[in-house]
Amino acid sequence: MKKxxxxxxxxxxPTLILQLALVPLISIDHFTPDxxxxxxxxxxxxxxxxxxxxxxxxxxxxFDLFSGNLxxxxxxxxxxxxxxxxxxxxxxxxxxxxxxxxxxxxxFLSAFIxxxxxxxxxxxxxxxxxxxIFEKSLFPAIYTSVVGALIxxxxxxxxxx
Amino acid sequence: xxxxxxxxxxxxKEYITLVVLLLIxxxxxxxxxxxxxxxxxxxxxxxxxxxxxxVHSITNIxxxxxxxxxxxxxxxxxxxxxNKLRNHALQNEHLRKMLEMKDTLAYNLLAADVISKLTSKIxxxxxxxxxxxxxxxxxxxxxNEQGLVGLIIGTAADFSSVRTLENISLNVAVTNQxxxxxxxxxxxxxxxxxxxxxxxxDMQIGDRIETSEFSTILPPAIPVGIIVEKETEVSGLLSxxxxxxxANVQAVKNLFVVRFVKNTQIDTLETNLLKRIK
Numbered sequence: 001m002k003k004x005x006x007x008x009x010x011x012x013x014p015t016l017i018l019q020l021a022l023v024p025l026i027s028i029d030h031f032t033p034d035x036x037x038x039x040x041x042x043x044x045x046x047x048x049x050x051x052x053x054x055x056x057x058x059x060x061x062x063f064d065l066f067s068g069n070l071x072x073x074x075x076x077x078x079x080x081x082x083x084x085x086x087x088x089x090x091x092x093x094x095x096x097x098x099x100x101x102x103x104x105x106x107x108f109l110s111a112f113i114x115x116x117x118x119x120x121x122x123x124x125x126x127x128x129x130x131x132x133i134f135e136k137s138l139f140p141a142i143y144t145s146v147v148g149a150l151i152x153x154x155x156x157x158x159x160x161x
Numbered sequence: 162x163x164x165x166x167x168x169x170x171x172x173x174k175e176y177i178t179l180v181v182l183l184l185i186x187x188x189x190x191x192x193x194x195x196x197x198x199x200x201x202x203x204x205x206x207x208x209x210x211x212x213x214x215x216v217h218s219i220t221n222i223x224x225x226x227x228x229x230x231x232x233x234x235x236x237x238x239x240x241x242x243x244n245k246l247r248n249h250a251l252q253n254e255h256l257r258k259m260l261e262m263k264d265t266l267a268y269n270l271l272a273a274d275v276i277s278k279l280t281s282k283i284x285x286x287x288x289x290x291x292x293x294x295x296x297x298x299x300x301x302x303x304x305n306e307q308g309l310v311g312l313i314i315g316t317a318a319d320f321s322s323v324r325t326l327e328n329i330s331l332n333v334a335v336t337n338q339x340x341x342x343x344x345x346x347x348x349x350x351x352x353x354x355x356x357x358x359x360x361x362x363d364m365q366i367g368d369r370i371e372t373s374e375f376s377t378i379l380p381p382a383i384p385v386g387i388i389v390e391k392e393t394e395v396s397g398l399l400s401x402x403x404x405x406x407x408a409n410v411q412a413v414k415n416l417f418v419v420r421f422v423k424n425t426q427i428d429t430l431e432t433n434l435l436k437r438i439k
Binding site for chain 1: 174175178179182183185186187188189190191192193198202205206209210212213216217276277278279286288315322327350351411
């Protein structure tokens with residue numbers, strides 16, 4: 001197993017703790033950034049679509065397990081989110097993809113897809129599709145992409161692993 | 162043939178992986194109610210909750226105050242008591258003799274802290290720091306000193322997960338304390354609403370809403386909220402009643418679990434009755 005994979009996994013544990021214990025403290029009207037998606041997009045853009053998709057499923061599964069969520073819910077949505085982010089992977093363009101603008105746009109797209117598919121499995125009879133897209137998916141995705149941009153700016157030499 | 166499959170696998174390995182992983186997650190979703198899976202989830206979520214609980218206690222190191230906790234408990238008990246007395250006052254006007262029969266409710270409260278909030282606009286869930294070891298069971302209502310907050314939906318030894326009022330999956334049978342009109346309160350992602358109440362029914366702005374005696378999951382007479390708006394639908398026959406909960410679910414930190422589980426015998430009798438009617 002590549003050393004980087006173990007490093008990513010070691011980063012995942014504190015990220016999960018942050019996501020569950022501290023991120024709700026910075027919520028804006030229910031909307032919280034998804035740090036797991038940011039980590040997942042970083043991993044996918046560095047390691048490729050196949051590895052990203054598998055990581056998405058694994059991290060989603062662990063998130064479901066440790067958060068008391070429905071088992072398989074985040075696994076499903078994060079697998080698709082990572083798979084989508086994987087379309088932007090290019091071995092020769094890793095640096096370009098890690099640029100603030102590109103990275104935050106990819107995070108936005110992945111977070112949107114993650115939230116949308118996450119919402120599909122909830123009882124959404126009382127909330128319309130427009131509400132699902134805007135309130136459930138769009139606004140959290142914007143917040144996540146802003147936090148993603150801040151993280152990528154704050155990284156030394158744009159690389160943490 | 163083998164070469165063809167090998168080529169197919171090489172060319173479409175990302176898609177094949179995606180489909181396999183999605184099928185696994187769908188399979189997991191379908192077996193969530195399996196007792197074995199539930200036990201596995203409870204153990205893992207309970208174990209990890211220790212970590213989030215530690216982080217929570219560090220972030221709240223300056224806030225812990227036993228006196229405040231005691232006062233909060235007293236407040237919650239008084240809130241339930243006041244609501245009961247309010248009920249009694251209303252009943253007293255009409256059914257003075259029956260009052261004594263009604264006054265038999267006693268609540269057993271267990272203090273708890275929210276250690277993690279998994280909130281989105283439509284699915285509010287909390288994790289609290291009391292569990293089956295403390296006598297918490299699935300289905301117990303969760304309140305604060307203002308009113309109903311949610312319902313226990315899962316327990317581990319030391320932790321429990323709570324489905325809050327701001328969760329579209331939680332529908333609560335409620336009643337208007339003044340007029341006795343019943344309805345189902347639900348969260349539409351933005352507001353709490355009691356749908357499909359005939360316009361002729363007596364539901365006024367400012368009326369207090371509490372849990373109904375007809376609820377199969379919650380004990381009666383827990384304050385829920387106040388009617389803030391009444392909207393009549395296009396046909397003019399039915400109304401949407403908008404309710405503002407007493408408890409500010411987003412800001413809640415300290416809670417109480419009401420150690421009450423609806424009597425299963427009543428549920429069995431109701432089910433049998435329904436079967437006979439059918």
